[in-house]
Amino acid sequence: MTLEPLCSTAVDDQQTLIIQSHYDAGTGTVRVAVSGDVDAGSAGQLHDTVTGAVRRHRPIRVELDCRGVTFLDCGGIRTLIQCQAAAESFRCQMVLVNTPRLVHRVLEITGLLDHLDVQDP
Secondary structure, eight states, X not given: OOEEEEEEEEEESSSEEEEEEEEETTTTEEEEEEEEEESTXXXXXXXXXXXXXXXXXXXXXXXXXXXXXXXXXXXXXHHHHHHHHHHHHTTOEEEEESOOHHHHHHHHHTTGGGTSEEEOO
């Protein structure tokens, strides 16, 4: 199994968003681990990371590991939808994994559990 680190990014705003991504050529999977607040100020970096990885590697699957997400607002929600659309345009499945209760609840309230592929641990 070959893991190719794609990026490790920190966005300095009032809160920090840390994004780490790796490509596993053996499984054709990009794994993006997100920690911190995913909001209007930081969501663009997440979008750029996911869409850039999809364009570069053309994976069959993107796993968005949300274990470290501490906040999700409408800007973050919009970005998740945009990332999913970008993945689908390349015939790639995007899956949210390790979703904390907070993220799960926001997606439930907004009705997005039925539209995003959320796999609970």
